[in-house]
Amino acid sequence: MPKAFPNEFREDVIRVFKESDASVAQVAKDFGISPSCLKRWLTIDERRSASAASPARTSNESEALREANKRIKLLEQENEVLRRAAAYLSQAHLPKMMYPLVRELAGDGIPVTVTCRVLKIARQPYYRWLANPITDTELTAAYRANALFDAHRDDPEFGYRFLLDEARDAGQAMAERTAWKLCSQQGWWSAFGKKRGRNGKTPGPPVHDDLVERDFTAPAPNRLWLSDITEHWTGEGKLYLCAIKDVYSNRIVGYSIDSRMKSSLAVAALDNAVARRHADGADVAGCVLHTDRGSQFRSRKLVHQLHRHGMVGSMGRVGAAGDNAAMESFFALLQKNVLNRRAWATREQLRIAIVTWIERTYHRRRRQPRLGRLTPVEYELIMTTTATQVA
Numbered sequence: 001m002p003k004a005f006p007n008e009f010r011e012d013v014i015r016v017f018k019e020s021d022a023s024v025a026q027v028a029k030d031f032g033i034s035p036s037c038l039k040r041w042l043t044i045d046e047r048r049s050a051s052a053a054s055p056a057r058t059s060n061e062s063e064a065l066r067e068a069n070k071r072i073k074l075l076e077q078e079n080e081v082l083r084r085a086a087a088y089l090s091q092a093h094l095p096k097m098m099y100p101l102v103r104e105l106a107g108d109g110i111p112v113t114v115t116c117r118v119l120k121i122a123r124q125p126y127y128r129w130l131a132n133p134i135t136d137t138e139l140t141a142a143y144r145a146n147a148l149f150d151a152h153r154d155d156p157e158f159g160y161r162f163l164l165d166e167a168r169d170a171g172q173a174m175a176e177r178t179a180w181k182l183c184s185q186q187g188w189w190s191a192f193g194k195k196r197g198r199n200g201k202t203p204g205p206p207v208h209d210d211l212v213e214r215d216f217t218a219p220a221p222n223r224l225w226l227s228d229i230t231e232h233w234t235g236e237g238k239l240y241l242c243a244i245k246d247v248y249s250n251r252i253v254g255y256s257i258d259s260r261m262k263s264s265l266a267v268a269a270l271d272n273a274v275a276r277r278h279a280d281g282a283d284v285a286g287c288v289l290h291t292d293r294g295s296q297f298r299s300r301k302l303v304h305q306l307h308r309h310g311m312v313g314s315m316g317r318v319g320a321a322g323d324n325a326a327m328e329s330f331f332a333l334l335q336k337n338v339l340n341r342r343a344w345a346t347r348e349q350l351r352i353a354i355v356t357w358i359e360r361t362y363h364r365r366r367r368q369p370r371l372g373r374l375t376p377v378e379y380e381l382i383m384t385t386t387a388t389q390v391a
Contacts, residue, residue, distance in 0.1 A: 005033075005279055006272040008256060012355045013038065014045050019352050030360040032377065077110045081118045087237075099129045145182050147172035152188040159190040207298050208313035212290045216326040218248040221380060222277060222287045225253065226327040227269065229261060229296060230334070235345040241334075241354060242269040242296070244289070245327055249383075250368060251376035252330070252358050253277060257351050263299035266291075270302065274309050285310035292316055292324055333362070 017027045017038070028038040088101045102115045116123045144167065151158065151166035158166070164179040183189065218224040227244045242265045243255040254273020258265050270289070277284050289306060291297040293315055306313050316323025338357045344350040363377050371379040 004275075006254075006275040008268065008272055009276065010041055012351075014041055015348075016352055016356055016359075017042065020356075030356075030364065032359070032363070074114065077114050078118050080110060081105060081115050085119060099126050099133075102126055103130065141182070144172045144174050144178065145186065148179060148182055148188065149186070152183075156191045160184075160188070163188070207303060208315045210290075210316055210323065211288055211312065211314040212316075212323070214323060214325065216247045218246070221246055221248045221384070222282055222284045223248060225273070225287055225289045226324060227266070227289060227291045227297070228324055228327045228331065229265065229294065230331045230339075231261065232339045232344070232350065234347050234350050235343070236347050239344075239347045239350050240265060242266050243327075243330065243358075244269050244273040245330055247326055249376045249380045250326075250330075250371065251363060251380060255358065257354065259347055261296065263296045263301050266296040266299070267301050267305055270305050270309075286312065288312045288314050290314040290316070290324065293318055334358075337361070 013027065013031050013033070016031075017024070020027070022030075024038050024042075025035045028035045031038075084105060085098070085101060088098075098119055098121055102112060102119070102121075105115050106112050112123060112126065116126065147167035147170045148160075148163050150170070151163045155162070155166075160180045160183040161176065163183065164174065164176055167174065167179065212224065216224075216226070224247045225244050226247060227242065229240055229242045231238050231240045233239075237259060238261075239257065239259060240261040241255060241257050243252050245251070246253045254269050254271075254276055256265050256268035256272060258268075274284050289311055291314070296302065297313075297315070303313065321328055334354070334357070338353050339350075344353070364375055367373045367375055368379075374382065
């Protein structure tokens, strides 16, 4: 018996219908579902919206509503603290000190108590810092950094040892290790020194062998899937898309979209792909999922889900984009047809555009030479029917 569609897919279909002027039949056709199924989803969504918007009629309900509003406000404040903290810590040139962020959030109306509880820091040290934000140690470090910078600006070819001598002559004596640390933090290297990478980090070891070896072909559906993650800026911040592609028909069998790039993004995309294939009556046991060595695909959660679904993992080499070239080509099409077409003000707008292009254009209108000038949906339908008749 076919299983239900994943919740994220149902929400995307409802979102696209509400934002567009298309009829129920047209939207249902674009997403490959029946009109009656879409009508049922819309009815359930309307009931949920109506029940959520119904006014309280008793004093107990009013009190519960006030408590709920307080809780919602508190959750919004906590969410804002986490969002701002993530953005603050992602700026590598800033010191990893949270007190300036607490002061900034307090100026925006978020209580210090809430911020300190979420960030797990004590309030008393913060208030002591607030009374005297700049310590003597920080002031000394700033003077030393200024002396080193002046020397580096005058003689860019000097290394940190020569800069240390110049700083000492300027009255800012320090240890050699201190001079190296300050120069390293600011990137003040000799013009003749060796080139340094951004952070020296390399991807971790693979958890799977490369079972594909750039052979992006499959004899049947659900034999080889490819997956990767792309990102794009909006006016509200970045939006991340994790998509899974079946190389047999080039169809995007599952995807997940979120504002954060965590392992749960890849897990949700995999679960959605498996659920949609099960809804079509297909079995994914033994299917190979080929990815790069991103931390999201090496996470324990994704490996556990692969084993739970009876699938096999595969990973390419470090820095070899060609090992996942078939997935990169899809993201190149998405970049050219959707992401770079205009500036996106909100994540919601970009999400609707991505979902609409994948389900309506790429799956059902874009004909591909490798598929005999058929669309991915047409190719799967024709080839599956032919294989069934032959069997």
